[in-house]
Amino acid sequence: MIKTTTKKLIKTILINAVIWALALLWVLPFIGLALVSLMPYRGVIVRGWLRLPSLDSLSFKNFIEALANPLYDMATGYRNSVIVASASTILPLISAALAAYAFTYLDFRLKAMLFGLIIVIMMVPQQLVVVPLFFLYNYLRLYNTIPGIVLLHSAWGVAWSTFFLRNYFKFIPKSLVDAARVFGASDFQIFRKIVMPLSIPGIIAATVLQFTWVWNDLFYALTFLVSKENQVLTQKLVMLKGEYHIDWGLLTAGSIITMSMPLILYIAFNKYFMRGVAGWGVRR
Amino acid sequence: MKLGKKVKPITFLLLPFTLISIFVLYPIVATVFYSFYDKGLGSFSLRNYIDVVFATSPLNMLIARTLHSSPPWGALIHNLVWVALHVPLVTFLGLILAFLLKYYVKGSIVIKAVLFLGIVIPPAVGGLVIRFMFDEIVGIFPRLFSYTGIELLSKTWTSYPQIALFALILGSVWIWLGFAVTVFSAALETVPKSHIDAARVFGASMWHIFSKIVVPELKPAITIVVVMTVLWDLKIFDVVYASTGGGPGGSTTVLALVMYNYFARALDYYKSAAVAVILTLITVPFIVLVLRWLKE
Numbered sequence: 001m002i003k004t005t006t007k008k009l010i011k012t013i014l015i016n017a018v019i020w021a022l023a024l025l026w027v028l029p030f031i032g033l034a035l036v037s038l039m040p041y042r043g044v045i046v047r048g049w050l051r052l053p054s055l056d057s058l059s060f061k062n063f064i065e066a067l068a069n070p071l072y073d074m075a076t077g078y079r080n081s082v083i084v085a086s087a088s089t090i091l092p093l094i095s096a097a098l099a100a101y102a103f104t105y106l107d108f109r110l111k112a113m114l115f116g117l118i119i120v121i122m123m124v125p126q127q128l129v130v131v132p133l134f135f136l137y138n139y140l141r142l143y144n145t146i147p148g149i150v151l152l153h154s155a156w157g158v159a160w161s162t163f164f165l166r167n168y169f170k171f172i173p174k175s176l177v178d179a180a181r182v183f184g185a186s187d188f189q190i191f192r193k194i195v196m197p198l199s200i201p202g203i204i205a206a207t208v209l210q211f212t213w214v215w216n217d218l219f220y221a222l223t224f225l226v227s228k229e230n231q232v233l234t235q236k237l238v239m240l241k242g243e244y245h246i247d248w249g250l251l252t253a254g255s256i257i258t259m260s261m262p263l264i265l266y267i268a269f270n271k272y273f274m275r276g277v278a279g280w281g282v283r284r
Numbered sequence: 285m286k287l288g289k290k291v292k293p294i295t296f297l298l299l300p301f302t303l304i305s306i307f308v309l310y311p312i313v314a315t316v317f318y319s320f321y322d323k324g325l326g327s328f329s330l331r332n333y334i335d336v337v338f339a340t341s342p343l344n345m346l347i348a349r350t351l352h353s354s355p356p357w358g359a360l361i362h363n364l365v366w367v368a369l370h371v372p373l374v375t376f377l378g379l380i381l382a383f384l385l386k387y388y389v390k391g392s393i394v395i396k397a398v399l400f401l402g403i404v405i406p407p408a409v410g411g412l413v414i415r416f417m418f419d420e421i422v423g424i425f426p427r428l429f430s431y432t433g434i435e436l437l438s439k440t441w442t443s444y445p446q447i448a449l450f451a452l453i454l455g456s457v458w459i460w461l462g463f464a465v466t467v468f469s470a471a472l473e474t475v476p477k478s479h480i481d482a483a484r485v486f487g488a489s490m491w492h493i494f495s496k497i498v499v500p501e502l503k504p505a506i507t508i509v510v511v512m513t514v515l516w517d518l519k520i521f522d523v524v525y526a527s528t529g530g531g532p533g534g535s536t537t538v539l540a541l542v543m544y545n546y547f548a549r550a551l552d553y554y555k556s557a558a559v560a561v562i563l564t565l566i567t568v569p570f571i572v573l574v575l576r577w578l579k580e
Contacts, residue, residue, distance in 0.1 A: 132314035155307035
C-alpha cells in the first residue's frame with residue numbers, strides 16, 4: 001500500500017514538474033523580450049540574455065528611441081491605434097447589441113437566414129473584401145483614412161459580436177421581457193432598461209475582445225493605411241525590422257510597446273477574455 | 285391586456301446591416317466578379333485563375349511544379365503542411381494539458397493564464413518572437429540544438445529555406461495552444477467528476493481515463509478546436525509577414541501573403557481577388573462543418 005502511494009506521489013510530482021517547465025518555456029520569450037530591450041545590445045551578443053543583468057546597465061534608451069525617433073515614431077502609432085481600436089469597438093458594439101436584441105426577442109422575415117449570414121461572415125477570410133473596398137475607398141476618399149479602416153473593422157465586429165451577444169441575451173429569462181411587455185414597455189425601453197443592464201458582463205467581454213482584435217490587426221492596416229501619420233502600431237512595429245540587419249534592442253522594445261495594451265487589458269479583464277474565448281468568441 | 289408599442293425590427297437592424305452590407309457583403313460579391321475580370325480582354329474569363337495557379341515566381345507561387353525535399357513548395361502547399369502539422373500538435377497537446385491541469389497539477393490557473401498569452405498578443409509580435417527565439421545570436425533554440433551536432437539547426441532558422449517554415453509552425457504552436465487548452469478546459473468542466481473518481485477507485489490508469497473517458501466526452505470541443513485551428517492556419521498572415529515576409533526565397537509564403545503580394549507589390553488587383561477567392565474556397569468545407577455543428 002505504501003509503495004503504491006509513494007509511486008503515485010512521484011508520478012504527481014513528475015507531472016507537475018513537466019507542466020511547470022512547459023509553462024516556463026511559454027513565458028521565456030516574454031522574459032527574453034524584456035531583458036533584451038533593457039540590456040546593452042553588445043552584452044547580449046557576447047553573453048546572451050539568459051542571466052541576471054546588473055541593474056545599473058539597464059536603460060530605457062530603446063523604448064525612447066522606438067517611441068520618439070521620427071524614423072520609427074511609435075508614439076504616433078500608439079495614438080492612432082488607440083483611436084482606431086476605440087472607435088472600432090464602440091460603433092460595432094452598439095450596432096451588435098441592437099441586432100442581437102432583434103435576433104433574440106423579435107420576429108421578422110428571413111430571421112434564420114440573416115443569422116446564418118452573420119455566422120458565415122464570422123468565418124470568411126478577411127482577404128475576400130480587400131480589392132473592391134480599395135476601389136470604393138479611393139472613390140469615396142476613404143482610402144488611407146482613419147474613418148475608412150474604422151468602418152471596415154466595425155462591420156466585421158458587428159458580425160461576431162452579434163453572435164456573441166445573442167448567446168448572452170438568451171440567458172436572460174424570457175419571462176422578464178414578457179412581463180415588461182405586458183406592462184406596456186416598448187422594445188427600446190426593454191432593450192435599455194432590462195436587457196442591457198443584465199448583460200454587462202457579456203458586453204465587457206465583447207468590448208475587450210473586439211478592442212484587442214482590432215488593436216492586434218496588421219493585415220487591414222497594411223492594406224488600407226499607407227501614410228506615416230495614419231499608420232497604427234503594428235505597422236510601425238514591422239517597419240522596425242531592417243531587411244538584413246536586425247537591431248534586437250529596438251525590435252524587442254517595439255514588441256513590448258505594441259503588446260502593452262492587450263497585456264494590460266488581459267491582466268485587468270482576465271476572466272472575460274478566457275470566458276469569451278471558451279464561449280467561442282475568437283475570430284482568428 | 286395592453287401590449288407595448290411595437291417597434292419595427294428594422295429600427296434595430298438598420299445600423300448593423302447597413303455596415304455589414306457595404307463593408308462586407310458588397311465587397312465579397314464584387315471580389316468574385318473582379319476575380320474573373322480579364323484586363324486584356326475587357327471582359328470575363330478564367331485568365332486570372334490560370335495565371336495565379338501556374339505562377340512560378342517564388343513570392344507568388346501557389347503550387348511548385350516540382351516538389352523538392354525542402355521548401356519552397358508554393359503557398360498552397362505551405363498552408364496544407366501548416367495544417368497537417370499544427371492541427372494535430374495543438375489538438376493533442378491541448379487535450380493532454382487540459383486533462384493534466386484539471387486533475388493532477390497544482391496552480392493550474394496560473395499555467396492556463398500563461399498559455400493564453402499567445403492569443404492575447406498581436407500575431408505580428410508573435411511572428412517577431414518566433415524570429416527572436418530561433419535567431420542564431422539572441423535565440424535560445426539554435427543554441428540548444430547546437431548540442432545535437434546538426435549544423436543547420438544551430439543557425440537562424442528563419443534564414444534557411446529548409447527549416448524556416450518549420451520554425452514558423454512550431455512557433456505557431458506557442459501562439460495558439462492557449463486556445464485549445466482554454467476550450468478543452470471549459471469543456472472538461474461539464475464532465476462529471478464522479479466518472480473519473482469512479483474510474484480511479486477501480487484502478488484505471490491515467491492513460492485509460494484520458495482515452496476512454498475524457499476524449500469521448502470532449503468530442504464536440506475537439507471538433508471546434510480542430511476546425512477553428514484549420515481556419516486559423518489557412519488564413520494566417522500577420523505571423524508570416526512579421527517574421528519572414530514569405531522568405532527566404534519564398535519558402536514560407538502562404539495564401540494570404542500571396543494575395544497581399546499581388547495587391548500591394550504587383551498592384552494586380554484582379555489576380556489578388558482570384559487568390560482571395562481560392563483561399564475562401566478552401567475554407568468553405570470547414571465553414572459548412574461549423575454551420576452544421578451549430579444547427580444541432
